[in-house]
């Protein structure tokens with residue numbers, strides 16, 4: 001059944017689904033999910049939302065890890081989410097560095113447009129974009145998404161800076177946002 005944009009929740013990865021590090025997440029061992037985030041993704045899926053991921057992975061361009069390691073992280077993520085009863089429809093990632101002038105590195109909207117095309121949507125207007133960094137929200141707003149800042153990962157610092165957040169919902173973490181979204185859909 002085709003989805004409508006309002007049923008789509010696009011998640012940033014590092015700092016939203018799993019712990020982030022200023023030293024990058026360079027190996028499967030360093031990829032440590034927030035259990036409550038895995039469970040939140042499952043609850044959203046079971047309530048009929050489509051969940052996708054849009055993540056910058058400049059660590060590949062910087063030579064800290066390769067696509068095979070990234071694929072192993074995403075296989076682990078999918079395994080955990082499926083085991084919890086959920087599903088991730090698509091993971092879009094940007095392997096480029098800041099100087100590569102690509103069109104997919106957030107805050108540019110390329111990853112979200114990739115997700116839109118993958119899901120056969122004519123627009124992302126009304127979808128949700130959840131992130132811990134301003135660039136996540138900027139990418140979302142560029143596509144007409146409703147934007148949510150979570151205070152996990154870099155989110156606390158992003159919130160304290162207070163720049164570019166006028167349209168953002170602010171939540172403690174993904175689980176709290178999922179609770180709110182599911183309440184809204186309860187009626």
Ligand SMILES: O=P(O)(O)OC[C@@H](O)[C@H]1O[C@@H](OP(=O)(O)O)[C@@H](O)[C@@H](O)[C@@H]1O
Nearest residue numbers: 012013014021022024025055056057058
């Ligand atoms: O939050 P998402 O988009 O899922 O992934 C962010 C990571 O790719 C890394 O992005 C880097 O930013 P630069 O790419 O060096 O500007 C730094 O912020 C790292 O701490 C962080 O782990």
Ligand SMILES: [Mg+2]
Nearest residue numbers: 012014015132
């Ligand atoms: Mg992040």
Ligand SMILES: [Zn+2]
Nearest residue numbers: 094096102104
């Ligand atoms: Zn890119």
